[in-house]
Amino acid sequence: MRRTLLFLVLATLVSTSPASAATSVGVVQNFGPDLSSQCNLPEGIAADPRGRIYASSLNFNATSGPANICVLDPGGNIVDLISVPPASPTGVAQLLGMLFVPSEGLYVTDIGGGRLIRVDVATHAITPIATGFQAPNAIAQDHLGNLWVSDSFPGTITKIAPGGATTIYSYPTELAPRAGETPGFGANGVAFDRTETFLYVAETSRDQIYRIAYDDGALGAIELFAQGVAGGALDGADGIAFDVRGDLYVCSNQSDEVAVVDGTGQVTAEYRGTGANAFSSPASLVFRGRSVYVTNLALFHGGAGQKLSVFTAPSPGEHIP
Numbered sequence: 001m002r003r004t005l006l007f008l009v010l011a012t013l014v015s016t017s018p019a020s021a022a023t024s025v026g027v028v029q030n031f032g033p034d035l036s037s038q039c040n041l042p043e044g045i046a047a048d049p050r051g052r053i054y055a056s057s058l059n060f061n062a063t064s065g066p067a068n069i070c071v072l073d074p075g076g077n078i079v080d081l082i083s084v085p086p087a088s089p090t091g092v093a094q095l096l097g098m099l100f101v102p103s104e105g106l107y108v109t110d111i112g113g114g115r116l117i118r119v120d121v122a123t124h125a126i127t128p129i130a131t132g133f134q135a136p137n138a139i140a141q142d143h144l145g146n147l148w149v150s151d152s153f154p155g156t157i158t159k160i161a162p163g164g165a166t167t168i169y170s171y172p173t174e175l176a177p178r179a180g181e182t183p184g185f186g187a188n189g190v191a192f193d194r195t196e197t198f199l200y201v202a203e204t205s206r207d208q209i210y211r212i213a214y215d216d217g218a219l220g221a222i223e224l225f226a227q228g229v230a231g232g233a234l235d236g237a238d239g240i241a242f243d244v245r246g247d248l249y250v251c252s253n254q255s256d257e258v259a260v261v262d263g264t265g266q267v268t269a270e271y272r273g274t275g276a277n278a279f280s281s282p283a284s285l286v287f288r289g290r291s292v293y294v295t296n297l298a299l300f301h302g303g304a305g306q307k308l309s310v311f312t313a314p315s316p317g318e319h320i321p
Contacts, residue, residue: 028273028311031293032076036306039070039081042295044098045239045284045308046106048121052079053286053293055308056095056108060299067093069108069119072308082124087113087131097138097189097239097284099147109136109149116149116160130160138239138284140190140199144217150187150201152177157187157201157212157219169219174203174210181205183253183300189240189284191248194318200225200248202237209237209250209261226265228252233259233267239284239295242318249313251282253297258282258311271311280305287317 035042035055044056051074059067064086071080086093087110094112101107106119107129114133117126135152142148147160155176159167177186182205189202198211199219207228213220226248228234236254243249247268248261256279260269273279283297294309 025312025314026269026271028271028279028309029277030273031308031310032072033078034307035070036298036303038078039068040306041297041299041303042070042306042308043096043283043297044108045286045293045295046098046100047286047288047293048100048106049102051288053288053308054098054100054106054121055295056098058096058297058299059092059094059112062092062094064090064092067095067110067112069095069098069106071121076308080121082119082121084108084110084117084119084126086110087115087128096136097150099139099141101141107139107147109133109139111135111137116147129164130158130166133158135185137185137188138190138202140192142192142196142214142217146217148190148199150175150190152185152187152204155186157190157199159217159219161217169212171210171212171222174222174224175201177205183236188238189251191240191242191318193242194244194246200240200242202240202250204236204238204253207234207237207252207254209234209240209248209265226261226267228259231255233257233270234261236281238282241285241287241292243287243313243315244318245315247315249285249287249292251285251294253281253283253300256280256282258285258292258294273309273311277309278305279309280307282309287313287319290314290316292317 039057041058069082175187185204209226238251280296
C-alpha cells in the first residue's frame with residue numbers, strides 16, 4: 001500500500017555532495033542555473049568520480065544542428081559545454097540518456113541520429129558506438145562490460161558487447177508504447193539490480209516498471225513489476241536508479257515526482273518539490289552518494305523549469321561514480 005513520506009528526518013550529506021544540495025532528507029532544491037539557453041530541455045543525466053554532473057539537451061524544437069551537454073561542478077556552476085554534432089550534415093542531434101563509465105567515457109543516446117555515441121569529456125571527441133535505433137533512450141552496463149540500450153518505439157533492448165557486436169531483445173507486447181498515449185514512449189529507463197538477477201525497464205506510456213530475467217549476458221522472460229496510476233506515482237515512468245537497499249527510484253514525468261518502489265513493487269515514498277523548487281517533468285536521475293540529481297525536461301510545462309534538481313535520499317545509490 002502506498003505511503004507518502006510526510007515528515008522527513010534531518011540528515012547530513014555525504015562528503016561528495018555539493019554545499020548547495022538539500023540538507024534534509026527528501027527536500028527538493030534547484031541545482032545550478034536555468035539551462036534553457038545552453039542545454040534546452042535537459043533530459044539525460046550522469047555523474048563522474050570528480051562530482052561533476054552532466055545534463056544532455058533533448059533539443060526537441062531544432063530541425064538541424066548540434067546539441068549540447070552541460071557540465072556542472074559540485075557547486076552547481078557550468079564549467080564546460082560539450083557540443084555534439086548531428087550524425088549527418090543535414091541532421092539534428094537530440095540527446096537523451098547518458099551513462100558515465102570512468103574507464104571508458106560518457107555514453108550518450110542520440111534520438112535525432114538513431115545512435116549511441118561515446119564522448120571523451122576532456123577532448124570532446126565523439127566516437128560512434130552503435131547505430132540503427134528508432135528511439136535510443138536509456139543506457140545500463142552489466143559486470144561483463146555489455147551496454148544495454150532501450151529503444152522506445154519498437155519496445156526493444158539492445159545489447160552492445162565490448163567488441164561492438166549487437167543483440168536485440170524484443171518485447172513489443174510489454175515495452176512498445178501504447179497507442180494514443182502521451183508521451184508516446186515505451187521502453188525508457190533501464191537499471192540492473194545489485195545482483196544482476198533482473199534488468200528493470202520503465203514503460204512510460206503505460207506507467208509501468210517491468211523486469212527481465214538476466215543471466216550471463218543474456219535476457220530472458222519479462223514480467224510486470226510495478227503498476228502506476230494516472231496522476232500519481234509512476235505516471236509517465238521515465239529514468240530509474242537503485243539505491244544500496246534495493247529500492248528503485250523512478251522519475252514520474254507526468255505527475256512531477258520521484259517515486260520510490262520497494263522490492264515487492266510497492267510505492268513507499270514520493271518526493272516532490274514545492275514552489276520554485278518543484279519538479280518540472282522529471283526525466284532522469286543519478287545518485288552521487290546520497291544526493292540524487294534530477295533533470296527537469298519541462299516539455300509538459302511549456303518549457304518552464306528547464307533545470308536540475310537535487311535531494312538527499314535515505315541511502316546511497318547502488319552505483320557510486
